[in-house]
Amino acid sequence: MPRSVVTGAAGFIGSHVVDRLLTLGHDVTGVDCFTDYYDRAFKEANIEEARTNAKFQLLEDDLVTMDLPALLDGANYVFHQAGQAGVRPSWGAHFSGYIRNNIDATQRLLEAAKDAKLTKFVFASSSSIYGDARELPVTEETIPQPISPYGVTKLAAEHLCSLYAKIYDLPTISLRYFTVYGPRQRSEMAIQHFLSACRSGETVSMFGDGTQTRDFTFVDDIVEANVRAMEASGPTVVNVCGGSRISLNDLLELLQETSGRPLHVEREPAAQGDAKHTFGDNSLAHRVLGFEPRTTLAQGVAAQWRWLNDSSQ
Numbered sequence: 236m237p238r239s240v241v242t243g244a245a246g247f248i249g250s251h252v253v254d255r256l257l258t259l260g261h262d263v264t265g266v267d268c269f270t271d272y273y274d275r276a277f278k279e280a281n282i283e284e285a286r287t288n289a290k291f292q293l294l295e296d297d298l299v300t301m302d303l304p305a306l307l308d309g310a311n312y313v314f315h316q317a318g319q320a321g322v323r324p325s326w327g328a329h330f331s332g333y334i335r336n337n338i339d340a341t342q343r344l345l346e347a348a349k350d351a352k353l354t355k356f357v358f359a360s361s362s363s364i365y366g367d368a369r370e371l372p373v374t375e376e377t378i379p380q381p382i383s384p385y386g387v388t389k390l391a392a393e394h395l396c397s398l399y400a401k402i403y404d405l406p407t408i409s410l411r412y413f414t415v416y417g418p419r420q421r422s423e424m425a426i427q428h429f430l431s432a433c434r435s436g437e438t439v440s441m442f443g444d445g446t447q448t449r450d451f452t453f454v455d456d457i458v459e460a461n462v463r464a465m466e467a468s469g470p471t472v473v474n475v476c477g478g479s480r481i482s483l484n485d486l487l488e489l490l491q492e493t494s495g496r497p498l499h500v501e502r503e504p505a506a507q508g509d510a511k512h513t514f515g516d517n518s519l520a521h522r523v524l525g526f527e528p529r530t531t532l533a534q535g536v537a538a539q540w541r542w543l544n545d546s547s548q
């Protein structure tokens with residue numbers, strides 16, 4: 236059976252990748268250092284079920300300091316999901332954490348990976364590398380111009396992956412995720428933030444006038460792209476978007492409809508680093524991965540609302 240390493244295994248996306256690989260019968264080693272970006276209890280809950288599977292082991296360790304050749308020994312696939320997420324906190328003093336967990340960690344992992352006999356190294360990149368692109372939808376040919384320090388670090392890590400592919404023939408592929416949502420979504424992200432407020436009745440803040448748009452991607456579709464990337468050959472950078480572009484104002488309507496509860500929103504000025512629009516072109520993902528997003532925003536939001544009510548989040 237294939238052996239896979241998933242970094243960031245206790246996080247939102249990493250834990251879903253773990254679950255899927257286990258259903259495919261892989262032996263999975265997860266690594267996570269449980270950064271304090273959000274409450275550890277959420278991450279523990281994310282991997283609770285995987286931990287009952289004998290084919291899964293979780294190493295609580297830090298990619299920046301751990302023995303990575305030992306980690307990759309005998310591995311066929313790496314799904315590198317670990318990182319410091321979040322656009323708004325990436326300014327100021329927090330930036331060093333972004334350099335550490337997005338750039339340093341990736342460079343160390345690539346150094347170890349170049350000497351391992353991997354079939355594929357899949358990296359979780361981000362639509363944030365595009366910034367405020369002049370033409371939409373963005374394709375992989377669009378010149379990356381991040382407008383947040385977070386985006387700069389994801390772009391640097393992505394360039395490192397492509398560089399190791401070129402110089403060392405390491406089979407890397409970077410998947411540029413467009414705003415991922417679904418069960419286990421991080422609590423500061425829009426849909427989770429607003430659905431939680433629908434449930435509690437609390438007033439929440441919203442940045443910007445609500446005309447900004449996002450191309451939302453359901454987490455199962457992101458996982459599907461990762462699984463398909465195991466067999467991919469060709470380009471080292473591919474967009475993965477959900478095809479569910481919507482303005483924040485329309486999203487608020489959908490969330491209220493889905494939950495059947497009113498939302499009390501306080502509007503605040505747009506945040507530095509937030510792109511006005513994200514909208515990606517999936518054509519390359521379709522050609523290279525045979526990828527098509529399967530979950531509509533209405534279906535995905537309903538699934539997230541059900542999960543929120545069934546879990547103790």
Ligand SMILES: NC(=O)c1ccc[n+]([C@@H]2O[C@H](COP(=O)([O-])OP(=O)(O)OC[C@H]3O[C@@H](n4cnc5c(N)ncnc54)[C@H](O)[C@@H]3O)[C@@H](O)[C@H]2O)c1
Nearest residue numbers: 243246247248268269270297298317318336359361412415
């Ligand atoms: N969520 C999105 O919408 C989105 C969009 C684009 C890209 N991404 C990327 O996808 C990846 C996963 O995002 P997420 O939303 O699941 O975030 P998350 O914070 O839930 O998960 C990331 C995990 O990585 C772990 N981690 C961080 N640094 C580490 C290190 N040095 N060693 C070991 N573990 C470490 C954290 O503890 C965390 O559990 C990130 O790389 C993020 O940049 C996410």
